[in-house]
Amino acid sequence: MTVSPHRGADFEQAARALAGASKAIALTGAGVSVPSGIPDFRSATGLWLRYPPAEYATLSAFRADPAKVWRMFAELERMLQRPPNPAHRALATLEAEGGLAGIVTQNIDGLHQRAGSRTVIEYHGSPATFTCLACGAGYTLAEVLPLERPPRCPAPAPGGRCGQLLKPDVVLFDEQIPGRALAASEALVRDVDLMLIVGTSCEVYPAAELPRRVRRQGGLLIELNLAPAAGLDPDVLVRGDCAVTLPRLLEGWRQARGRPGGAAP
Ligand SMILES: [Zn+2]
Structure with a gap:
């Protein structure tokens, strides 16, 4: 799969890939909470x-x-x-409808949980x-x-x-990522064959290691960012505000999973 210059094609590619995944997770960062005023x-x-x-x-x-x-x-x-925004809610809905196994977040604002996400690993406490x-x-x-x-x-x-x-x-700058968060993400990322990367430039370790891990497992990376993360080289790049792009991806996924080639619901 290659990065398409056409935005509509990107959405379709991303939705089809997500519908075909057996286990998808999301890695989120600051960008997902910017539309919530943070x-x-x-x-x-x-x-x-x-x-x-x-x-x-x-x-x-x-x-x-x-x-x-x-x-x-x-x-x-x-x-x-702060209120959760449509990006948080789209991820929560995707999980509730069986399209997402969980979220690893670098955010500390609790907005994924408030939006209804159930499996949320908070790397930074x-x-x-x-x-x-x-x-x-x-x-x-x-x-x-x-x-x-x-x-x-x-x-x-x-x-x-x-x-x-x-x-x-x-987690402060002179503290370690909690061991239980690392262990939980280790368990979550196992068998993942698709990762949504949302609102993060993937520069801070150890979160930055997760997309590389998914790729080593043969998984696909779908990046939803305002600007592409340096060095990530995703399979599909969806540029734009994730409060707009994630709800649209959710709709595309719902349609794609009902089609031949998509996963049956
Ligand atoms: Zn005490």
């Missing part, structure tokens, strides 16, 4: 311009000045309130849950909201309360 962290209006990562987004910065870093954490928390840096106790956002900021662990400890810092479960 600018790419790396963009000119993104989070890192206001909160330089070296100053804010490391565990050592948080330990050194919890109140300062909590200002950034509060912004991450507010992202959880989530600000919706919290862990005590001292005793390891875990908390939900609802449990942490009533606490003073920066919140301290309310778990009982010998001689009183634990009282140590709680940190949102987002």
